[in-house]
Amino acid sequence: MAGGTLLLAWWLIAAASGPDAYETVNAFLSSWFGRLVLFGFTWSLFYHLCNGIRHLFWDAGRGFELPTMRMSGMLAIVMSVVLTLLTWAIAYGMGG
Amino acid sequence: MSMRTPLKNVRGLGSAKEGTSHWWYQRVTALALIPLFIIALAYVISLVGADYAQVRYVLSLPFTSLILLLLIGATFYHLRLGLQVVIEDYFHTEGVKMGLQLFNTFFCTIVGLASALAVLKLAFGG
Numbered sequence: 270m271a272g273g274t275l276l277l278a279w280w281l282i283a284a285a286s287g288p289d290a291y292e293t294v295n296a297f298l299s300s301w302f303g304r305l306v307l308f309g310f311t312w313s314l315f316y317h318l319c320n321g322i323r324h325l326f327w328d329a330g331r332g333f334e335l336p337t338m339r340m341s342g343m344l345a346i347v348m349s350v351v352l353t354l355l356t357w358a359i360a361y362g363m364g365g
Numbered sequence: 366m367s368m369r370t371p372l373k374n375v376r377g378l379g380s381a382k383e384g385t386s387h388w389w390y391q392r393v394t395a396l397a398l399i400p401l402f403i404i405a406l407a408y409v410i411s412l413v414g415a416d417y418a419q420v421r422y423v424l425s426l427p428f429t430s431l432i433l434l435l436l437i438g439a440t441f442y443h444l445r446l447g448l449q450v451v452i453e454d455y456f457h458t459e460g461v462k463m464g465l466q467l468f469n470t471f472f473c474t475i476v477g478l479a480s481a482l483a484v485l486k487l488a489f490g491g
Contacts, residue, residue, distance in 0.1 A: 271444060285482075
């Protein structure tokens, strides 16, 4: 997650610096390695989001029964995969 | 028999003198980040394949700046709190732990502020 925030910071700072710096970031992110890193970051973000929502329910005192916990754990994994693939499908659909 | 005074109980600040504020702010930022992340992701997807001028234009819109500044503030605060817990849980040498905690604070402050500055520069067209 910390590494991913560095990507965001790098992209914003490059965009603010000028076309050349932006082109460098863009070239990296468009390369196969950049796409792999971005894909991994997307997946970890979505998993963090889904499991985080699971934790917020626990904080509210809900969903502590073992079967529910097992089900919500699986749901977080499945949803993170689905949302990641959906995001990338839309991004490629946009002409990425 | 409890050795705590009634005043200590009612304050509930514990040994770190912070009470539940770390736990609470982690949840507050988590909740804030759910909509902020979704909006920011929509921006990123909308900018796929865009050229530099288009990116500059979208990043100069006031609503974009607002969302990005909120996102950056919540993200780096949440990140600092989260990494702090990871360091507390997995490093047991006092010096190493202290050094990593300082690095965590400096890292999140510097990268967060640098990102916010970039957003402001894009907003005001410097």
